[in-house]
Amino acid sequence: MEELCMEIERRSGIKCYERSIENVLSSVLVTSDFWKIVKDSEEVLVLVSDIINVLEEKGYLEETNGKISLTDKGKQLIESMKLYEKTSFECDSCEGRGISIEEHKDLLKEFMRYHEKRPKPIRKYDQGFVTPSTTIARISFMMEKGDLGGKRIIVLGDDDLVSIAAALSGYPKEIAVIEIDSRITDFISKAAKEIGFDIQIHERDLREPLPSELVGRFHTFFTDPPETLKALQLFIGRGITSLIGERCSGYFGLTRVEASLEKWREIQRILLDDFKVVITDIIRSFNKYMNWDYIKETKAWNKSTKWIPEDIWYTSYLYRIETLSGTKSRNERVDEDIYQDVESSTS
Amino acid sequence: MEELCMEIERRSGIKCYERSIENVLSSVLVTSDFWKIVKDSEEVLVLVSDIINVLEEKGYLEETNGKISLTDKGKQLIESMKLYEKTSFECDSCEGRGISIEEHKDLLKEFMRYHEKRPKPIRKYDQGFVTPSTTIARISFMMEKGDLGGKRIIVLGDDDLVSIAAALSGYPKEIAVIEIDSRITDFISKAAKEIGFDIQIHERDLREPLPSELVGRFHTFFTDPPETLKALQLFIGRGITSLIGERCSGYFGLTRVEASLEKWREIQRILLDDFKVVITDIIRSFNKYMNWDYIKETKAWNKSTKWIPEDIWYTSYLYRIETLSGTKSRNERVDEDIYQDVESSTS
Numbered sequence: 173m174e175e176l177c178m179e180i181e182r183r184s185g186i187k188c189y190e191r192s193i194e195n196v197l198s199s200v201l202v203t204s205d206f207w208k209i210v211k212d213s214e215e216v217l218v219l220v221s222d223i224i225n226v227l228e229e230k231g232y233l234e235e236t237n238g239k240i241s242l243t244d245k246g247k248q249l250i251e252s253m254k255l256y257e258k259t260s261f262e263c264d265s266c267e268g269r270g271i272s273i274e275e276h277k278d279l280l281k282e283f284m285r286y287h288e289k290r291p292k293p294i295r296k297y298d299q300g301f302v303t304p305s306t307t308i309a310r311i312s313f314m315m316e317k318g319d320l321g322g323k324r325i326i327v328l329g330d331d332d333l334v335s336i337a338a339a340l341s342g343y344p345k346e347i348a349v350i351e352i353d354s355r356i357t358d359f360i361s362k363a364a365k366e367i368g369f370d371i372q373i374h375e376r377d378l379r380e381p382l383p384s385e386l387v388g389r390f391h392t393f394f395t396d397p398p399e400t401l402k403a404l405q406l407f408i409g410r411g412i413t414s415l416i417g418e419r420c421s422g423y424f425g426l427t428r429v430e431a432s433l434e435k436w437r438e439i440q441r442i443l444l445d446d447f448k449v450v451i452t453d454i455i456r457s458f459n460k461y462m463n464w465d466y467i468k469e470t471k472a473w474n475k476s477t478k479w480i481p482e483d484i485w486y487t488s489y490l491y492r493i494e495t496l497s498g499t500k501s502r503n504e505r506v507d508e509d510i511y512q513d514v515e516s517s518t519s
Numbered sequence: 520m521e522e523l524c525m526e527i528e529r530r531s532g533i534k535c536y537e538r539s540i541e542n543v544l545s546s547v548l549v550t551s552d553f554w555k556i557v558k559d560s561e562e563v564l565v566l567v568s569d570i571i572n573v574l575e576e577k578g579y580l581e582e583t584n585g586k587i588s589l590t591d592k593g594k595q596l597i598e599s600m601k602l603y604e605k606t607s608f609e610c611d612s613c614e615g616r617g618i619s620i621e622e623h624k625d626l627l628k629e630f631m632r633y634h635e636k637r638p639k640p641i642r643k644y645d646q647g648f649v650t651p652s653t654t655i656a657r658i659s660f661m662m663e664k665g666d667l668g669g670k671r672i673i674v675l676g677d678d679d680l681v682s683i684a685a686a687l688s689g690y691p692k693e694i695a696v697i698e699i700d701s702r703i704t705d706f707i708s709k710a711a712k713e714i715g716f717d718i719q720i721h722e723r724d725l726r727e728p729l730p731s732e733l734v735g736r737f738h739t740f741f742t743d744p745p746e747t748l749k750a751l752q753l754f755i756g757r758g759i760t761s762l763i764g765e766r767c768s769g770y771f772g773l774t775r776v777e778a779s780l781e782k783w784r785e786i787q788r789i790l791l792d793d794f795k796v797v798i799t800d801i802i803r804s805f806n807k808y809m810n811w812d813y814i815k816e817t818k819a820w821n822k823s824t825k826w827i828p829e830d831i832w833y834t835s836y837l838y839r840i841e842t843l844s845g846t847k848s849r850n851e852r853v854d855e856d857i858y859q860d861v862e863s864s865t866s
Contacts (some may be wrong), residue, residue, distance in 0.1 A: 256662075256669050261663045263612050264619060268618075271609070433766075448784070450781075453801050454781070458802055494780055496780055
C-alpha cells in the first residue's frame with residue numbers, strides 16, 4: 173500500500189494517503205461513474221484519476237466503455253481492507269445543507285426568470301455556476317446568520333448572480349458587485365433596473381487593489397474564488413478589506429475536487445494566522461454546480477474516462493468567517509496567474 | 520453604542536461587540552424567552568445576561584414575569600439600527616444538520632430502549648446529554664464520512680451513549696470508551712453484553728495520560744468536552760493520541776453558549792498550529808441537548824430570568840478534523856480544573 177501511495181504521489185504531485193485510495197475504492201463499490209467517484213471520494217480530481225490509473229495498471233480496477241469496476245484481484249483487496257460502501261445520508265429535503273428554502277419558494281421562482289436568460293459560463297474566468305436552489309440557499313443562510321437583512325453586502329465575482337437574488341429578496345440595504353466579465357455586469361445591470369434595486373456594479377479585475385470607495389464599507393462579502401491558494405488569498409483578502417470592521421462576515425466556497433486537505437490546512441492557517449478571522453461554519457455539499465459546456469476543454473475531461481457527467485458531480489463546501497478584534501486585511505496588487513496549480517482541473 | 524459595549528465588557532469579562540448587542544436585540548424581536556434569546560443570538564450566555572441587564576438599566580428592555588421585551592425607547596433604537604428579526608431557515612426534515620436519519624429509523628428505535636433507562640446526568644462531570652436523534656445523526660454522519668464502517672472507534676467521555684448506538688449499528692470493527700463515571704460505564708457494560716458487542720470500557724480520568732494500549736490504535740475518535748480551552752485541548756489531544764496516524768478523523772462538539780468567537784479562534788489556532796490537523800466540517804445546530812435536571816444549580820440559571828426552559832435551547836456545532844502528515848498529539852498529565860472559565864455557565 174505504501175508503495176502504491178508513493179507511485180501515485182510521484183505521478184500526480186499531490187500527497188496520496190492510504191485513506192485516499194480507500195476513499196476511491198469505497199466509491200467504486202457504489203458506482204462505476206468517474207464523476208460520481210470524484211464526488212463521493214472527496215479526493216482531488218487529478219489524484220483520483222492517477223489512483224484509478226495506477227490501480228488499473230496493477231490489475232485491481234478495469235475500465236470498459238468509460239465505466240470503472242473492480243477486478244477479482246480488486247475485490248480481494250477490498251475484502252482484505254474491510255472496506256464499506258461510501259454511503260450518503262444527505263438530507264433529501266435540504267440537499268444536505270441544513271438550510272430549507274421552503275420559505276423562499278417565490279424568491280426561487282422569480283430568480284429562475286433571470287437564471288434562464290443568463291450568459292453561459294466561459295472558461296477564461298474559470299466560471300461555472302451553481303444551481304438556482306444553491307443561490308437561494310445562500311441567501312437564506314446569510315439571512316439566518318443576520319448578515320443580509322438591512323446590511324451592506326458585496327459580491328466579489330458574481331457569475332452565480334447572487335446579487336440578483338439578493339436584490340429580489342429585498343433584504344439588503346445596499347448591494348455592490350465586482351466582476352471582470354462585461355457580459356455578466358451588463359446582465360446584472362439590466363436586471364437591477366428591472367427589479368428597481370440600485371446594485372452598484374464595478375467592472376474590474378480583482379488583482380487590482382479595491383478602490384477607496386469600496387474599502388471599509390460593507391457588513392458582508394460573498395465570493396467563490398478559483399481554488400488556488402493565490403486566488404483564495406486574493407479574493408478573501410479583498411473581501412476583508414471591503415468590510416467595516418469587527419464582527420462582519422465573509423462567505424466563500426471551497427471544493428475538495430481541486431483542493432487537497434493539505435491545501436485546506438494551509439488556507440485555514442492563512443485565515444487564522446494572517447487574516448486573524450474565525451471560521452464559524454464549514455458545510456459540505458452546500459454549493460452544487462451545474463455541468464458546464466466547456467468541460468471538454470478542461471484538464472478534468474482529460475483526466476476522466478471521457479464520458480459526459482449525467483448528474484451534478486462538482487460540489488463545494490460553504491465557509492463562513494467572521495472578523496474579530498485584531499483582524500487584518502490585504503489590498504495590494506497581484507500580477508500572477510491565479511487560476512492554475514497542480515490540483516486544478518476545471519479552469 | 521461603544522460606551523454600552525465597554526460597560527458590558529467590564530461587567531462580564533468577555534469581549535462585547537456592537538454585533539453582540541445587535542444579535543441579542545434581533546432575537547428579542549422574535550421571542551421574550553431568555554433561553555431562546557441565548558440560542559438564537561449565538562452569543563455566550565453570560566454575555567447575553569449582562570447585555571440584557573445593561574439594556575434594562577438604560578431603559579431599552581424590560582422584564583416582566585421573566586419575559587423580556589422592548590420598551591418604546593428600545594423600539595426606537597431598533598428602528599434607528601435597522602435591525603431585522605433573527606430568522607431561522609433550519610431544515611425541518613434534518614433539523615438543520617444536513618444529515619437525514621430516515622434510513623436509521625430502526626436504529627433510533629433500538630437506541631431509545633437504552634436511552635430511556637440511562638443514568639441521569641450529574642453536575643460533577645459537566646454532563647448533560649443530547650437528544651437520541653442527535654446521537655443517531657452522529658452515527659450517520661460518521662458512516663457517511665467513512666469513519667465508522669469497519670473502523671476502530673474510541674469515545675472519550677460517553678454520557679451521550681454514542682458507543683451503544685455504534686454497537687447497535689454493527690458498523691465498527693472495534694469500539695472503546697473512556698469514561699470517568701462508574702454509573703455510565705456500568706450501564707454501557709450491561710448494554711454491550713445485551714447487544715453482544717464487545718465494547719472495551721476504560722473507567723478513568725482523562726487528565727491521566729492514555730495508557731499505552733490505547734495509544735496509536737484507532738481510526739476515529741468522538742468526544743464532547745467541557746467548553747474551556749483547557750478541556751478542549753486536553754480531550755482533543757487525547758483523541759489525536761489515540762489515532763493510528765495520517766488521515767484518521769476526530770469529532771467534537773463546540774457551543775457558542777459557553778465559548779465566544781475569541782475562544783473559537785483560539786481553539787482553531789490550536790488545532791492548526793499546535794496539533795497541525797485540518798478542520799473538514801463545522802455544522803451548526805448539529806448537537807441538540809435535552810434540558811437537564813440540575814439546571815437550577817448552575818450559573819446559567821442565576822444569569823437567566825429564572826424561568827424553566829420550555830424547548831431545547833442548548834445546541835452545539837459539530838466539528839470534524841482529520842490528521843495529515845505532520846500532525847502532532849499530546850498525552851501529558853493535566854492537574855488543573857478543566858470545567859470552569861469566565862464563559863462557562865452550565866457546569
